[in-house]
Amino acid sequence: MxxxxxxxxxxxxxxxxxxxxxxxxxxxxxxxxxxxxxxxxxxxxxxxxxxxxxxxxxxxxxxxxxxxxxxxxxxxxxxxxxxxxxxxxxxxxxxxxxxxxxxxxxxxxxxxxxxxxxxxxxxxxxxxxxxxxxxxxADPVPLSPRELSVLARVAEGDSIAEIARALHLASGTVRNYMAAVTRKTGARNLIDAIRISRRAGWV
The missing domain is CATH 3.40.50.2300 (Response regulator)
Incomplete structure (x- = not known):
């Protein structure tokens, strides 16, 4: 069995x-x-x-x-x-x-x-x-594995402090990843980046 x-x-x-x-x-x-x-x-x-x-x-x-x-x-x-x-x-x-x-x-x-x-x-x-x-x-995913990790946790509702603890990063580093995600996805802001990424199936 x-x-x-x-x-x-x-x-x-x-x-x-x-x-x-x-x-x-x-x-x-x-x-x-x-x-x-x-x-x-x-x-x-x-x-x-x-x-x-x-x-x-x-x-x-x-x-x-x-x-x-x-x-x-x-x-x-x-x-x-x-x-x-x-x-x-x-x-x-x-x-x-x-x-x-x-x-x-x-x-x-x-x-x-x-x-x-x-x-x-x-x-x-x-x-x-x-x-x-x-x-x-499928188009190539424009985000790095670490950027995807941060974005996925943002999409789940985690705060910057929670993401920093979970991924063993400084809060400033998490903010930098968020900015990079917004830029690489061509989004207006982080909420828009989540929408674009979900539609593409990245998170």
Whole structure:
């Protein structure tokens, strides 16, 4: 039986997805909130970790990940499968940096998700054709990983002091990153930069 960990901050969403997987395949499914993601992955050692890129809180984690794994405490035997949207190709570029093994279009069928989990659990890469096309067509992200980290936390409502503590930066450095984000996105102000970045799928 394939062990699957479903991560989403919204209880109803993760519960529904877990119930769907239990009814569609031979899976032992556990669901958890995003804040407990790394701890649950380390404890359960699942065969596949399923993450929704629209999950609240995941944007900051994706931005922080850089070239590292999204769940650094998870064992190597827990490959990541992300659920994404073809109309937000920027999010796919961010997901690619997390070393995810599977990419499934959220507009696809449950059968496709089941097939993807089986492939990823077996160590094979799975990329939906619609997402592959979106990835190829995506414009390069103009922001550096650190700028994305700051922007993602601003978008989550964190204050400058909170961002500085979380990223181990001086408050003045955080302000400099905010100014750089506004300039690089061609935005009028930081709120406009968040709007532009969300529309592109960067955060």
């Amino acid at each position: 394939t062990k699957v960990l479903v991560l989403h901050s919204v209880c109803l969403v993760r519960s529904a997805l877990a119930a769907l997987l239990r009814s569609e395949g031979d899976f032992e499914v556990t669901s958890a909130g995003w804040r407990a993601a790394a701890r649950q992955a380390e404890f359960l050692r699942p065969d596949v970790v399923v993450v929704d890129l629209d999950c609240p809180g995941v944007s900051a984690a994706l931005a922080d990940a850089g070239a590292d794994r999204l769940l650094p405490e998870a064992p190597d035997s827990s490959p990541l499968l992300v659920l994404a949207r073809a109309d937000l190709p920027g999010s796919l570029r961010r997901a690619f940096r997390t070393q995810a093994l599977g990419y499934v279009d959220k507009d696809g069928s449950p059968a496709r998700l089941v097939r993807a989990i089986g492939k990823v659990a077996g160590g094979e890469r799975f990329i939906d054709a619609t997402l592959a096309s979106a990835f190829m067509e």
